[in-house]
Amino acid sequence: MPGGESTTILKLMQKFNLAIPLKELARSGLPIWGTCAGMICLAKGVYNGMEGLAVMDMSVKRNAFGNQINSFESNLPIPPLGDEPFPAVFIRAPFIERAGPRVEILARLPEGTAVAARQGKLLATAFHPEFTSDLRVHSYFLKMATSPERRQ
Numbered sequence: 001m002p003g004g005e006s007t008t009i010l011k012l013m014q015k016f017n018l019a020i021p022l023k024e025l026a027r028s029g030l031p032i033w034g035t036c037a038g039m040i041c042l043a044k045g046v047y048n049g050m051e052g053l054a055v056m057d058m059s060v061k062r063n064a065f066g067n068q069i070n071s072f073e074s075n076l077p078i079p080p081l082g083d084e085p086f087p088a089v090f091i092r093a094p095f096i097e098r099a100g101p102r103v104e105i106l107a108r109l110p111e112g113t114a115v116a117a118r119q120g121k122l123l124a125t126a127f128h129p130e131f132t133s134d135l136r137v138h139s140y141f142l143k144m145a146t147s148p149e150r151r152q
Contacts, residue, residue, distance in 0.1 A: 093126040
């Protein structure tokens with residue numbers, strides 16, 4: 001699920017009757033990666049309004065770091081990707097405020113804010129890996145997606 005405008009993405013899912021089939025696919029084990037707005041769409045709870053697909057047991061805060069002008073980059077440690085920090089790009093990004101027991105937090109900013117998580121075959125990142133030439137998050141998702149069954 002792409003980054004972009006979560007309100008628009010969720011409204012389009014409703015308008016074209018995609019929300020229920022997407023929930024069912026996620027619950028049946030279809031690998032889904034939500035980036036930024038996609039993270040918001042996957043979350044069970046969304047602070048600042050909205051109702052997402054509610055397939056990941058976490059609550060997120062929309063535009064958590066402020067407006068567009070507050071967008072930033074961070075060399076982010078992501079242990080499953082190895083020792084080298086990942087060049088994470090945050091654009092009007094959300095963050096994870098609460099994660100349930102089935103959610104594995106994969107990355108935190110230096111002050112402890114959770115910004116990447118996994119639950120079974122679902123992956124969520126608050127940042128945009130596609131804006132870098134580093135393909136490690138993409139590779140992680142592909143390995144996760146093709147690994148033996150690990151449902152929510």
